[in-house]
Amino acid sequence: MRIHRLEISAFGPFAGTEQIDFDRLSAHGLFLLNGPTGAGKTSVLDAICFALYGSVPGARQDGKRLRSDHAETGAEPRVTCEFSARGRHFEVSRAPAWDKPSSRGKNGFTVQQANTLLRERVDGVWVEKSGRNDEAGAEITDVLGMNRDQFTRVVMLPQGDFAAFLRSKAADRLDLLQSLFGTQRFEAVEAELSRKAQLARAEVASLNSQLELLLARAEAETAALELDTAEAPDGTDADGRLAWLKTQTAAAAADRKEAAVAAELLRAGHAATLDAATSRAARQARLDAALARRSAAEASASALTLKADQLGLHRKAEVLSGQLQAVVQAEAAEELAAAAMAGAARELDAAAAADPELVALRTAGTEDATGSGAPTGARATAALRTVLGDLRSVRAVLNAGLPNEEKLSGLKARDARLSQALGGLRGARDAAQGTSDALRAESETLLAGLRPLEELAAEVQLRVKEAESAEELVIMVGRYAAAETACLAVTERRGRARDGHQERRQHWLDLREERLANAAAELASQLRAGVPCAVCGSTDHPLPAPAAASALAVAEAEQAAEHACAEAEAALAAVERDLADAQREVAVLAAQGGTTAAEDARLDAVLARDRAAEAVRAADDLAASRARQSALEEEIAAAGRAAAAAVSDIAQTESTIVAVREQAVSLELALNELRAGHPTLGERIAALDGATAVLERTDTARARLETAQTRTAEALTSLEQALPAAGFDSAGSARAVLLPADVAAALEAEIRAGQDEAARIGELFASEDVTLAAQERETDGPVAGDVVPALRLEYEAAERFARDTALASGLAGKSVQTLGRIAADYAALAEAGRAPRDRAALLVAVADAARGAGDNTYRMSLNTYVLAARLEQVALAASERLTGMSDGRYTLQHTDAKAARGAKSGLGLEVVDEWTGKRRDTATLSGGESFMASLALALGLADVVQQESGGVDIETLFVDEGFGSLDEQALEQVMDALEGLRDGGRVVGLVSHVGEMKQRIGTQLQVLKGRNGSTLHIADDANG
Template sequence: MRIHHLRISGFGPFAGSEDIDFDRLSAHGLFLLNGPTGAGKTSVLDAICFALYGSVPGARQDGKRLRSDHADPGQEPAVICEFSAQGRRFEVTRSPAWEKPSARGKKGFTLQQAKTLLRERVGGSWVEKSARNDEAGAEIMALLGMDREQFTRVVMLPQGDFAAFLRSKAADRLDLLQKLFGTQRFEALEQELSREAAAAREDVAALSAQLELLVSRAETEAAPLELPCDSAPPPGDIPRRLEWLQESVAARLADLTEHAAAAEAASRERRTEVELEAGRQERHRKLHAATARQRAVKEGAARQDELLATLARHRQAEVLQGQLQAVDAAAAKVRSSAAAAGSAMTLLRLAAGDEGELAQLSLEGNAPGPAEELGRLRSLLAVVEARIPDEERLQDLRNRHRLLSGRQEELQQALDALAFQATQLASEREQLVDGLDHLEARSAEAALRRKEAAAAAELLDVVQRHRTAVTVRDRVKVRHEDSRDNLLEAKRHWLDLREDRLANAAAELAAKLVAGDPCPVCGSGQHPAPADQGTGGPGLAQKEEEAHAAYEAAEAAHALVAAELAEAGQAVAVLASQGGNTPEDDARAAADSADAAALDAEQAARELQGRRQRLETLDAAIAEARSNVSEAEAELSRTAASLADLAGQAAALDKGLAGLRGDHRSLDRRLRSLEDAVAVLDKAVEAQARLDAARLQEDEARGHLERALPEAGFATADEVRGQLLASSEAAALDAAIRAAQDEAARVAGLFESEDIVLALAEAAEGFQMDEERLAGLHAGAAAARNKAREADLAAGLAARCLASLQSIAAEYGALASSSRGPAERAQMLAGLADAAAGRGENTYRMSLNSYVLAGRLEQVALAASERLVAMSDGRYLLQHTDAKAARGAKSGLGLEVVDQWTGFRRDTSTLSGGESFMASLSLALGLADVVQQEAGGVEIETLFVDEGFGSLDEQSLEQVMDALEGLRDGGRVVGLVSHVAEMKQRIGTQLQVLKGRNGSTLRISESLDAAV
């Protein structure tokens, strides 16, 4: 990587824009970056680092503003760096975040975000690569092969840091080397090995826990059996203990099984005794019950005969039950028909007494009876019913006539309203037309009035800005006069001091003469009569220089104020040419008048638009009103003609229906009256007919019954009714007889059963029932059954325990076999993780990361020794040592100095100041070479070495400079950062940083007289 050009603007101490042509400096291979303390030498390196990585080195990044405090408020800070890498040429432009003054008329600042632009030169022109901070940074890092930390250690060699590196402990060296060589992957490998070892230990612990759980389960399963522990193996021998548990449980199972069989046999014997005794007592209970039932059957025999006789008489009377029911039904029907006929005749008499349709009916003499009158009314009813639609049609005609009359009134009212509306609309239209010409004339001036208002407002703004500009100019005039007075006073003071110095020039020259040294004027080594000191004193030259500097500062300040005054005067003149000297009251009055005229014209335009829209609406409404009047008049004429036609039809139809209505208001009422009369007559005639038929049916039923009585053995119907029973009573009587017969048969069968016969024999032998004896036998059987059940449960528990122990033993064997592999793996990973982390058998306590860095440090020591041998005249070289540290501290990153003149080795902290500088410089250069190789062999063609040369004697400085000269081989450019006077004399090509009150500046100085 080679830097070609750097441009710094408003960055660090550089207020303006400074350009550094590194190609020009590269022509000499070695150049010096010098300047007074605080001038900004390090800021040049900061600018390079910021351009490439977007930030400055670590300690200088915190709490430091990148933008120059001397820059103009509106100047944007920026760094442009042109460099080449990997055979390609790039230009990167970066600007840090900064606060820009707000736009004109506003106070405060606006935050400007950081910006980046990366370009590549392709075919003679620049091509943009990226304008994003992150993308540009990633691409530059890929090109250089180094991050910012590595770049600042390899390209910019800070000697103070490497001197501290020489004296630091192994842990501190590890941090720096890890940052430079990026060995975090080895540290990540250590952590991954530790994680895998921990996971393997957790797996083994989980398997051990499972094995212990299996053993605990086996002990828990066998605990209820209370096995003897005399012959039990110790708890540590788990396989033998599991085998002993199975053997003990198997033996206990055999004992419990034998005991359970004996208990079951005893229980069966007791159950047999209980069953025999219970059977004997059950048979005797059956015998007692059968004897009681036999006694009851004998006692109910007489009552059974009486029931049979009663049921036989009921069966004889039941033959005539149908004829009796027929007579009773016929008599009931006659009674109901007579009642109904009486009611109907009563209603008929009441209807005949009214002045209605039945007024002509007579129920006495030879007048027409109800049947004849019923026929006449039915005929009349048919005629009236046929004419009902005509009356409905008459009512419809009347309804239509009434509706049309209402419609005629509504049409007349609507016609009057429409005529009034048309008159009103015409009147309103005439009012709108009046004054329309005047509005059109006012609205036509709207555009012109708006332009005049805008021009007046613009003039008012110019007048106000002119007033402000005049105020600013007057203030600047005052400052300009003060600045001019200061300038004249500073110039007068400087000229006075200059005259005094010229007057005392001989005394000043005489004060510097030394006996034996040649005079700068005549060259003689003898100075017989030097001039007197004069009146100015020894500090006159310094005072003259200070006065001249004050004059130059005053002159620069006056030039700035003069430029500001000219700018303010120019602004006043420009605004005056635009009318800014117009009186503000006149401009404001003209603006208000123009605004009022514009508002009036715009109001007239809006009013004109509204009137035109209203006229269009009125014209449409007038045309619609006239059309509605014509339609209403036509519909009113049609309605009058329809009314006359409906009135004629209704009169003719009403005349034809008047005879059928009679005294009624309508045919519907006459129809209902006829229907009521027909219904009354119809009920009376029908009731009389039903009564005659019921009487005839009653006579026939009585005749049938009288003929059937003798055949059934009865004299009268009342005698038959006395022997008849209710159906439920007869059924109950029959059921009782059957039940008694069935009970007698069952009792006879009981005495023939085997149990009763056996019980009779046992009773003859003297057997008697004893409930207490049976209860005792039951209690004994229950106790025997409980003992058998308990023995069986104990045997079953032992069997299940044996099966569970066998399963646990098999599972334990399989799990123990499978756990050997994880245990061996966990042991192997634990040893590997301890070795990689510097624990366990790692006597040096050197981790894998430290081991890799130790190899890198050995390479660095070899590369540094090549230069240290040259710088120390072949005396010293650096050597890496992995000697074990004291008190168990981490080892492997030690450095020692080998004195080849004496052959002794010593710690780097014992080096003197000059020796320490040479060793740290060699270490920095060696580290740069190794990091460069680690970065993929990226060529570092521009190198900076910062400070430390003041601690060297003349011979050491000569040797160091020879070593630095060697760095130029192959076209490399080396920049030395120092303010040591000896370095200024030795190196002719210099990049000088000049410090001033208004910021620092840069310049390149080339002297052919310098001896390098």
């Protein structure tokens, strides 16, 4: 990795823009970064780190403090770094977040977010790679092969940090080494081994829990047997205890089975005794029930005789039930007909009183409505029918007049519609007149505004051309700026090409001079015995010049340098041609107005676009206004036509209304005679229809009354003729003995039940059980009441005992089976757990060894072991540097000596004094010795980390401060060691303000401090 150029703007102490040409510094291999304290030497290194990784090391990582306090208020802080690595060329530009003054207020600020631009030079052209902070950082980290922490310890050697590392304890070195070498994967291996060991231990614990659970199940299974465990094996001998439990449970099961058989025999004996006593008691109870039923039947015999007599009289009267029922029904029908006739008469009187036109109804209503006399009823019926005929004749006449009444209604409705239409026509006339007036006013206003629009519309083409010209000027200004930038870039290329050509030419001339100085030796190296000399032609070569071993190499180098000089000269000529083309393009663009100020050109273009847009809008508005004017003229004409049509329709409608109203008046007079005081013919017809219905109902009611009276007389005659034959002298005596149907059915059922009970009692006393019970009572007397309950209690006790002993026997047998299964499961599980136990023991041992526990004497974990190997490599690499710096006296050596008080070991470091052969702690070194050791350690660590990072070639290296602690001899030795770092083209920058360093190193990057901020200046042999 080589840094070519660094540009710093408003960053740290640098208020303006500072540029550092690292290619110029690199030409000398070793340069000094110096300046007074606080000037900003470290800020230069911070700027490099920020450009590459977006942050700075140490406590200065707050992005808001990176902006220079000396910079102008609106100046953007930015760092740009151009570098190459792995054969690729990049440029990264970063700006931290900062508060930019707001453009809308005097005191406000706007937060500007951090931004990044990463570009790569491909085939001579910059190609943008990324504009995101994270993507650019990932790309740079991948190219450099180092993260920020590794970069600040490998490229920028912080001498103070390594001095602390040199003096720290072994355990404190772990963090730095791990961050540099990235050994987190070994910690992950330790964690994975611990996890697997924990899982294996958990698996074994689960197996043990299952075995303990099986043993507990066995104990619980035999708990109900209450075994004597005095001689049983304890819980440590699980197999022996399981076998003992199984044997004892089998013995207990056999004992309980014998007890269950004896209890069952005892229960059977009690059951037989109880059955015999229960059967005798049941027979005695049936005998007592039969005796009670016979006594009850004998007591109810007289009552049954009376009920039989009552039922006989009912059967006789039941023969006359049809005639009696007919008389009752006829009398009831007659009463209903009389009531209906009276209601019809009242309704007839009410209808006659309500309508004066129907006076004949009142006459018909005076007739006898009760129907008590035949002549009177006949006269009333005839009168009713006469009135009905008259009403029907009048109704026929009224029906003929209904169409005229409908016509009158139609005329009135038409009058109302015409009146409503007349109002609408008048409103339409007024609206048309208002619309016409409004349209005329709008037309006048529109005509007044056409003139300004016509003037603007006439300038459309002119203003559009002016806008196009202004746009072309903006483009031309941009092209001129780009061309000028390109020209500057080509100028820089020409400078670099010229410098390169001069260097190659000078190199070629130096080699040529060296070759000429050694021309005799070169010619002498070509002489051969017997071969003529190319200069004198002699075949004798008595005193040839001493041949130099490098003569041929110098000649070859001189030819190569000449070829390189020619190539550089051709490249310079090509760049000069490119510069001429670029300058010519700048001149052409300047002649076309490219030198116009960009802001002026942009403002002129905006103004021209606005003027053109204004003219275009005016042309559009003019076209729209003219179209609206034409439409207004048509709408005004249409509004006039609509007003005239409305006036004509109003006159015609008024004439029609007058004619309709005259027809309605004449028709109204003719219909009033037919209505006879009613509002309408329909109402008069409805009144007549109501009266007709009343008369018809009255006629119907009178006919029904006459029919009912006839049927009542016929029913009475039939009943009087049937009474003597049934044995009754009157209808009342027959009704007195008649019973309701349900009462008669109940009497008949009681009589039949008494007869059936007597028959069943006879059968009961003839049965075998009752006969045997009577004989037992005569012989042995009645059974005592408490014998059966006592026997039942004895039987129930025997039954419970038999059930309990059977249950205990079954449980004991089941326990034997369960214990057999538990023992088999226990043996299988114990056998299956052997392999997991062995695996767990192995994993625990490996995990303990990996994390430095257990039998690990040094308590060195796997991660520490790997870092110890890396530290051993670092000590070897550092010793090579320290030997030269200390005149061969000191070397660094890694030690894994066991730490005191059981602390972790493996990262020890000690210094070996080769003059005395003694080893001692690094903390015993003096200040100068400590600086040399820490510097050697930093360089050695950089070499090892470089190898571990995939062989990244670090071509630029910075060493920070600490030289002031060295004496003159030590400083000489350190400088020799640092001079050696330049081998292979490496560039070394030393950060120091020691005066002697300024005298020894001619190429310097000077940081100049001032009240308005710091500036940078490169001083070398060519330019002091």
